Amino acid sequence: MSRRAGSRSWVFRQQGNPNGRLPESLYGGGCRPERRGYSRAMGEFHLMIGTPWPWWLILAAAGGAGVVTWRGYRRRASEVAGRTRGWLSVLRWSAWLLLALCLLQPVRRQILREAHASRITVLVDDSESMSFADRAQGPSRLSRVLEYLGDEAGKSGLLGELGRSFRVQLEGFAAQARPLNAPAELKADGARTDLAQALNDAYARLRGPDATGLVLISDGADTRRSEFARAAAAYQRAGLPIYVVGVGAADVPDLAVTQVRCRRQVSRETLARVEVDVARSGFPPGKHSVRLLHKGQVVKTADADLQDGSATARFEFLPAEQGFLEYEVAIEPAPGELITANNRLAFGFVAFSRKLRILYMEGSIHQHNYYGRYTWGDKWEHQFLQEALEEDKDVEVTVLLGDPGERGEARPPAGMRFVKDGYPKTKKELYRYDVIVNSDISYDQFTEDQVKWTVDFVARHGGGFCMIGGWHAFGEGGYAKTAFDRMLPVEMNAADTHEHGKDFRWRITDDGWLHPILQIDRDAGKNREIWAQLNTLGPNRGPAFHGYSKTTHAKPAATVLAVVDEEDDPGSYLGPMVLVAVQPFGRGRSMAFTTDSTGGWGAEWEDAWGDDPYDPSRRNIYYKTFWKNAVRWLAHYRMQAPNQLVVIDSDRLVYGRGESADLRVKVLTEDYDPTHDARVTVTVTEPGGEAKPYSLFPRYDEPGIYERKLDLNAVGTYRIEAVAVLKNDELGRDATILQVRPSSEELRRLNQDVGALQRIAAESGGVYLPIEEAGKLPELLHQDMHLVRRYRHTELWDRWWVFALLVGVLCAEWFFRKKNGLP
Template sequence: MRKESIKTDMKNKVSVLMDVSSSMQVNGFEETNRMDQVLEYWHGKLVEKDFIFEKYVFNSKIRSVQKFAVFKSKNRVSQTHLYKNLGKMIDKCDKNNSQALICFTDGVDSSEDSKDELLEIVEGSEIPVYFIPTELNVPSKPYIAVERLEVDSTSLVGSRVPVNMLAQFSNTISRPITLKIKKENKIVFEKEVKVFHNGSQKKRIAFDLPIPTAGIHLFTGEIYYGDEKMVSLNWSVHGLEKETRKFLLYQGALDWGTRHLRGVLDHKNNFDLDVLFHPDFKSSGLSTNGRKNNFPTQDKLNEYNVIVLLNLNKRQITEDMSAKIRKFVKEGGSVLFIISNPQASKEFSNSSLEKLLPVTFLNQPEGQSRQDIATNSFLKDVSRVSTFREDSFTRSKERGQKLPPLFSFELTREGALNSIFDFAKKDNIYQKELLPKFRDLSPVKSAKAGAVILVDHQKPGEGVRQIVLAVQNFGRGKSAVLTSDTLWPWKLRTLSSDSNLYQLFWKNLLNWLSAGQKSQPHWVLNSVVCKSGQKAKLKFNIPKRSKMVYSDFKFEVRQGEHVSELHLNKSENANIYLGDLQIDGNKEYEISAKVDDEVISQTVVSGILKLKDIELRVLKPDINFMEEIAELSGGKVIRMNEKFDWEYWLPTLSPVEVTTTEDRLWHKPWIFILLVSLILAEFLVRRKYKLI
């Protein structure tokens, strides 16, 4: 037997991944950057180890390198796809038998990738990941970006078009920013916006702009930080000549406010009001139960801009009515639900109508009557006095009533920004005494997500603020709830005969609600800004009332001097045609719908560059992320002031001893017997066949 020992000369194989993205190359306050720190650590504490190092660098992609040095990106700014590239690198280590992965990074992933896939890869691998974070403090670059801009492409002359802007700010914005809206190089709106210092954030900025004349109005929005212009983008609004707006007031019971609303809206100032009563209402003690439902058909509803539902109970609103109203709003109309009866409002909890409205109703009836006791007593007394008698008896009787108190509207921040209440301003400051006042209020449970509360109120001695007026977008239309009376006590008791405050409130509210529905064909865009490289979604609405069809139109897109034809496709809605437009860079695209070379509707879509500069905005190292991955993989986060303890964290491979044993078979008895048997067999075969 022979025995020998062989010692193998094996080396550890370690993959090293280095982050070379833009945030690694930003100089800190001492004219050094994170890349300098990484290279210093590499050359001073790692490179001398007698290991096999496979070296890689990454920003948006991974690439193999022969040595680590200062890597300058060809682009001014490059993104960091840390999650995706780290997952790829772990898979690579599994395939090439690396014992570990060392990663130099600041932990910043500026892409929109999810780390869920990375966590799955780490859990399925046995490769330990050692992070060496670079924690040098570097200044972030201030930034402001408009991510979304919502504005109607058309608006009636004399109205104000609401604008909703969604802006994003970096945590380096330390002072208020200034928003300026210009038209023909003249400032038409200016506002200072405060930014709270809670890191990178988004902020909604709402305002409205006047449309004084017919034609195309081109606006430029600019955002300044100090004297530096951070954002500039354009959009347009097509001013349309005034058209008559039709309203339907559908009532479930008589209301004192009806005649006052009719005085505001009935065939005056481009308003047209139809009043219908549910057949089940009671008048003068005579019930009309059993009459046929007189709610308009769907086609008839489409003639209206706004449906006002007043003093209805749940029994009076059938599923068919709810479905008609829902379709009406979804296609661009608006509904205003007025209910001041606490008991009746609770009936609508979990109803089909509630699904359309911006609030949810209480579902525990408290047995409250239509009005409180004081109001009921007052109305009972007044009902005995004819409202048409103007004699001394009537006046003395009215003066003798104990009148319930009135409560004033209290505007929320969103309400103060809405043009509905502009009539209550003096010198651009709201005057509380000019705001509407109500007597009856029906509490609701809460506002829905996405709803906007414009008015609320807190009664003395109560801790909860009750919603008075709330609105929300629903489909292409709007829904609103007014939980007070129709404000007739305010008009009768506090306003002088020559005051127009009551009229202005209702005109402004119904004008605002009806702004979304027009008889003239128009563009409908979710946002008039779109990120570069994406497609802007276009909709063109041809209302039935316009008496026009798709074949009447020619659609075109102008970008600079280049004009191209635009093709739209039918949608499920017979009135809506869809298309998309590829956005390239921060260019502007003018989109027009023409009939015989006459512009019927026009809008502008502005391209915005992708927010790849986020690499220079979120520069704080993400240590928590690195610790999570290191712990899951069996690795460790090693700070730059620590020594890399190879023997503890990644021991050197020991030589392998191979032992060989040799045993001679000729000395085994069974070998001898086998050989003899073979010789004997050969002898017998030869004898049988006479070969010997």
């Protein structure tokens, strides 16, 4: 007999129990299935105390009454013989014990066990990867599974074996689990696999007191990459082990294109960058050729070095056309490869073309007519940079001039606007530009709002900003300790001045030689020769520059591209004088060009830095190339997407059938501030032509972002248009195209994921078996067949003979007491 701590019961067993005691819960008249790890000893019963009173108080009262009885009879020792006194004490003590026993209300609970048929679910993977054959001319994975399952009504096979001892529920799954009437309903055509969802669906139908467990038959290729560990843990908490049968080879000889990454929208004037992930299994390490194709023609090739099982091939190219362009990447099949459908993957993006908008402010207002040996005819200073940029037909330049009154310069031709009047007066006006070039314009030409908007334009909206040197630039122009100062890549002080009439040579830094702004020619040797010309372009074959604005030093985040040669100016203890420096600022970029691009400091370079002094279109071709490089580098972020208030985006442009697209729409107000107050809807036109409207919901942790998941269950082209409305006024709209291909991700994940299947088994308390060893499964399941416990309760104190015995003892004690003359 063993006392159970914390309860008023004792456990009696007729056989040994290696697993300890049973759960203490009392199921009155009911039954509870016996689980693995609990006792299965037969003939076990409990002796329980049913009184609501504390058992120790009743026993203490009975003991106290016995002591009082003993002391009472001892005081009368002279009146009664010793043997008589002893019998009287025994009778009185017996009465007290019987009364205490009745007050304790003892109950005998007998545990009866009997075998009971229980339920089990067989959950079979029905996704597309199960149609794959692991060897040439061999059966598919599903065929092997169907042979293993047999017929539920037959005498062989897993279903027939289990049907003799269990109630079997057959289910299939891909994205979700569903009940089946027969194995023939399995088709291996599911577009994606979601193990967690399937396990949750099966659990909802399986759970109950008569459930035994679940048999999962799968290759483990979870294309949704779901959190199946949580689902397995729910089975473990319910005492339902998952017995996993793994199907398929763990190392299928295969090469596969697993993913393609690129931007959804690409400017035709910028390089499209595409990353292609390639994986191998079953083949030795080595290099494999990856091709990029457009309309069946090879655009580029790259090698993927598959040393560690996976690698990324990278492509850079200019889009061939405008609009939605579809491309394909393909890896050459290897000898012995069983399936080649996953060797190719289509993708696409929208190639758009819009003008690059430049706001150019020039403080030098005079005609370039005194350098007659460099130019034919008269030009205003701002025309050199304007013409250089507008030579590209995709660039649009707006020119504003500084106040001529503060310099005593002549007024320019009629029609020219000035900074104070022409600089944008609203955010909407300012943000239509992509790059702002400030050449020798003092800080006091701007209002505080214009300064704030300009910094916000660069930091938050990805614009570009360039400051060019002069007498009214950098610290000398009042920019020190202002918001512009924080944006620029050089430190400056209000006391900074300039060098005027001082010839100096450029020295390109190591970073400068590699930077795209300074790539006048793609050939590195030729490029160095071109830059060397700057030091021999001026009068008497001297330097081409004759002055610059002084700054303190470059900021830590800046990249210095060029400095004043130390032989011409040693600089300071902080380093040489900076000529060209760049840095990122928020989403945008900024540039400091401390010398000048106009007459006086840089007349030769703006007019004669080229390869043919007699051809007007080429006499300053290098000057033009430099500034074209500069503005395109500065506009990098802005040129990646159209400049608009509503922009739709998705995580990819090409999907497999059955996958889901993450749609995101960014919404800005007319002041270019992100908002969550708009009503955003998308109209999705499916491949069949049916148009369906959907609402998008704001993502409050990302200002201005609305999102929704879109299920893509049809093959073809999905056309999506987004519209944003704020206060009944339309802010704007945007459209995109999604391509859905028949080949789903199932064919890109062919290896059996043994690790995932083993984790499911381990975390649920089950067992993993490869299908080659699955013959052991029925024996394991029979070991866990339910023994149902039933309880029979008998109240030991509520018996007539107990009452008769108590009355008989009391009467006998009273009779002997009276016979001996005791009260």
